[in-house]
Amino acid sequence: SYVLTQPPSVAVAPGQTARIPCGGNNIGNTGVHWYQQKPGQAPVLVVYDNSDRPSGIPERFSGSKSGNTATLTITRVEAGDEADYYCQVWDRNIDHVVFGGGTKLTVL
Amino acid sequence: EVQLVESGGGLVKPGASLRLSCAASGFTLTPYSVNWVRQAPGKGLEWVSYISSGGHFIYYSDSVTGRFTISRDDAKNSVYLQMNSLGAEDTAIYFCAGPTSTTTSRYFDLWGRGALVTVSS
Numbered sequence: 001s002y003v004l005t006q007p008p009s010v011a012v013a014p015g016q017t018a019r020i021p022c023g024g025n026n027i028g029n030t031g032v033h034w035y036q037q038k039p040g041q042a043p044v045l046v047v048y049d050n051s052d053r054p055s056g057i058p059e060r061f062s063g064s065k066s067g068n069t070a071t072l073t074i075t076r077v078e079a080g081d082e083a084d085y086y087c088q089v090w091d092r093n094i095d096h097v098v099f100g101g102g103t104k105l106t107v108l
Numbered sequence: 109e110v111q112l113v114e115s116g117g118g119l120v121k122p123g124a125s126l127r128l129s130c131a132a133s134g135f136t137l138t139p140y141s142v143n144w145v146r147q148a149p150g151k152g153l154e155w156v157s158y159i160s161s162g163g164h165f166i167y168y169s170d171s172v173t174g175r176f177t178i179s180r181d182d183a184k185n186s187v188y189l190q191m192n193s194l195g196a197e198d199t200a201i202y203f204c205a206g207p208t209s210t211t212t213s214r215y216f217d218l219w220g221r222g223a224l225v226t227v228s229s
Contacts, residue, residue, distance in 0.1 A: 001170070033215035035153070042203055042219040043145075043153065054217055086153050090214040095167045097143065097155035 002091040004100035011106040018074040020103045022087030032070040038083045082107045110134040117223030128189040130204030141213040142187040146200035194227045
């Protein structure tokens with residue numbers, strides 16, 4: 001089955017830029033979506049279709065893809081951005097949803 | 109307010125069954141697909157099942173195929189997850205989630221708050 005690989009953790013200082021990678025074979029051929037989840041809360045969609053932002057999501061959040069890696073970038077990181085972040089795709093070969101293992105963003 | 113509300117979670121013994129409900133509030137669920145996603149304690153998100161609008165297409169993860177059944181009752185504005193032969197590995201918070209657009213089913217911009225299912229003797 002399709003696998004999305006994320007680093008377990010990323011740490012950045014406030015005001016800096018956080019980059020969270022998501023690797024997958026032929027990920028360039030499918031839309032990648034990103035979720036933010038804070039402790040005790042449901043996930044929130046922050047980027048969809050690789051680089052689009054839902055209404056209400058700050059412009060500091062952006063998505064991109066290059067080769068076999070998608071990246072969620074958070075500029076001017078704030079303490080409130082500390083959360084787990086998950087990438088997700090739809091594996092159209094078997095009509096399954098696939099999540100990455102998640103990355104814990106720590107704001108130092 | 110547009111929201112999804114899960115119910116039916118609880119503590120059950122291994123081998124037991126449980127049915128979760130996901131009720132839509134503030135909108136009509138009929139044109140939208142719905143998914144169940146679970147999260148074991150301290151772990152990541154795991155997709156469980158999908159049902160299309162009208163119920164014509166249904167998919168399951170390998171870990172629940174043959175044990176779980178997803179269904180919907182648009183008259184009751186609800187989606188259900190019947191879970192049979194539960195094991196400790198099914199212990200998790202179960203979220204229902206889906207798109208608020210009828211043009212995609214590939215990502216989820218509406219999530220419920222989740223229902224906790226604990227399987228323990």
